[in-house]
Structures are given as C-alpha cells and as structure tokens.
C-alpha cells in the first residue's frame with residue numbers, strides 16, 4: 029500500500045500543467061512507495077486558480093503562496109513560477125521543512141542560487157531542479173553510452189536550442205507567458221531559459237566547464253510591457269552563442285536564439301569522441317544517432333537507434349517495444365525518480381547544488397558577452 033505525499037504546486041502556467049500531469053500519471057506507470065496527492069494549486073487570479081484546480085483534480089486552491097507553504101497538509105512545494113520568485117519561495121519552503129521541486133533555471137543569478145542551496149541544505153529537505161530533458165530516454169541512453177567509455181576521448185561537444193516565437197516586434201513583454209521577455213522576471217533571455225537546458229545536459233554528459241567566451245544580441249530593443257502598458261527597453265538577450273573549454277580537454281560550442289525562423293524548439297546536441305559520436309534532436313526525441321568507427325568499414329555509418337525497447341532507459345514502464353513516448357513523459361520520469369529518491373532518503377540529480385553549477389556557467393556566459401572577454405567558470 030503506497031503512502032500519500034501531498035503536493036502543492038505554485039504556478040498555474042505551462043510548467044504547472046506539465047508537473048500536474050506528471051503527478052497524476054506517475055503511479056499508473058511506476059511502482060512507488062509514495063502516491064502523490066494533488067492537494068493544492070496556487071495561482072492568480074482566483075478564477076484561474078479555481079479552474080486549474082477543477083481541471084487537474086486538485087483538492088483545493090490558494091492565491092497566496094505563503095498560505096500554501098504554511099499548510100500542514102502540504103509535503104512537497106513545487107515551484108512553477110517566473111525566475112524572480114524562485115529564491116523567496118524556495119527559501120520559505122525550506123524553512124517550513126517542505127520537500128522542494130523547483131523549475132529551471134534555479135535562480136536569477138549565482139548569488140541567489142547559493143542562498144537557495146544553503147537554505148535547502150540547512151533545512152535538510154529533499155530538493156530537485158526541473159531540467160527535464162535529462163529524463164528523455166534517448167538522452168539518458170546518451171549518458172549511459174558516454175559512461176560506458178564507448179566514445180573514448182571526447183574532442184567536441186556541440187549544442188543548439190533554436191526557437192522563433194519572439195521575432196514579431198509587436199509582441200509585448202512581461203505578464204503571463206511573456207514574463208520570459210522581461211528581464212526583471214526572467215533575469216536573462218535565452219541564456220537562462222534555453223542555454224541553461226543545454227548547459228545542464230552538457231555538464232551531465234561531459235563534465236565541468238573551465239572557461240567560456242560568449243556574445244549576446246538583443247534584436248528588438250523596445251517592447252510594450254503588458255503590466256504597465258508602456259513601451260519599455262528590452263533587457264534580455266534574444267540570442268547567445270558561446271564556446272568553452274571543458275575540464276576533460278574537449279571544446280564546446282553552444283547557440284540559443286528565439287530568432288531562428290522555422291525552428292520551434294530545436295534542441296540538439298552532438299558529442300564527437302575518438303572512437304564514436306552521438307547526436308540527439310528534440311524534434312525527433314525518441315531517436316539517438318550513434319556512429320562507431322569500430323564497425324566493419326563496408327557497413328559503417330550513422331545508426332539511428334529508436335529508443336523504445338524494453339531495455340532502454342525508462343521504456344519498460346510504458347507500452348510495448350517500438351511504441352514511442354514524448355515530451356510530457358520526461359516530467360513523469362522526473363517525478364518517478366524524485367519520489368523514489370525521497371523514499372530511499374537519497375538525493376536525486378540535479379539537486380539545487382548541481383543546478384548551481386549551471387547557474388555559474390550562465391553567469392560567466394553573460395559576463396563574457398558583456399565584457400567581450402574570456403570568463404572562468
């Protein structure tokens with residue numbers, strides 16, 4: 029018989045939905061000691077909170093996140109808020125002894141992130157940051173292949189995250205959904221929003237970075253702010269490109285933009301090693317491409333592995349071999365792993381401390397672009 033674990037989600041936007049969906053589905057597919065119970069959603073305005081609670085099956089709703097954290101019947105505080113609210117909410121939740129799942133990036137900057145790490149570690153509460161792409165089976169398989177040593181010495185790590193949804197100059201900034209364009213809410217543009225994903229995966233697959241050299245650009249410099257109704261300066265980076273040295277001696281090349289017409293969410297990475305290479309593409313997320321130089325030269329070539337067999341990561345929990353899963357399942361896996369870690373009393377990566385490393389890279393990237401200089405991470 030599984031034990032109830034009461035969930036309180038703060039934030040009823042896109043991420044609030046992905047997390048709610050994950051808690052609802054996880055025990056249909058994974059045997060867990062804990063059964064998540066959707067206790068409370070916190071959102072604004074009240075109508076939105078009420079209808080979110082009804083649609084997703086929450087027992088109750090709140091409009092003040094402090095009230096949700098103060099409730100004795102909440103075990104897990106799940107933060108799905110704009111970046112500028114992560115710090116305050118996470119520190120309050122840690123002080124209240126709650127387990128915390130926080131959306132990425134961890135914080136607005138490294139100093140804030142460090143405070144959050146200190147808070148959860150002092151409180152001794154389980155904590156996880158939602159870098160969900162790690163838990164797409166093909167990406168987890170990439171990690172297993174790297175760990176097996178099949179690639180040999182690594183020479184290159186290359187990643188892109190390309191979108192095109194902010195090209196229109198009349199798109200406002202700020203407020204619901206568009207807070208990502210408002211530097212006061214987001215901290216940065218594509219660096220914290222998109223490159224943070226690429227960096228998290230890269231640190232996981234290829235180890236720490238030593239130094240970075242970056243350039244950023246803001247293509248649309250003024251936008252109407254949804255909350256004030258005024259035309260305001262845009263403070264975010266619309267595009268960012270950087271290169272880096274990894275500690276293992278390999279070279280890294282990264283690009284993120286919201287101005288790549290035709291690309292909606294093209295997250296790709298490629299690793300080139302001495303013996304073999306791998307590459308992955310979010311638009312074809314169930315496939316991992318693998319090239320092995322040790323293959324017989326007559327049949328040597330890129331293999332496209334359909335990561336849907338029972339012995340592929342996570343796949344034995346889903347349908348029958350050959351039938352694929354998608355984006356939402358990465359969040360189900362995240363919750364399954366987190367609840368398993370909580371039951372065992374073990375940390376699950378990326379913890380706040382792990383995610384602080386990504387934050388440090390983002391900060392070095394932004395400093396490098398600003399100062400036109402190499403920056404140590």
Ligand code: SOE
Pocket residue numbers: 191208221222225293
């Ligand atoms: C932005 O468009 C966004 O939704 C990011 O905020 C997510 O983290 C990314 O996974 C998809 O793109």
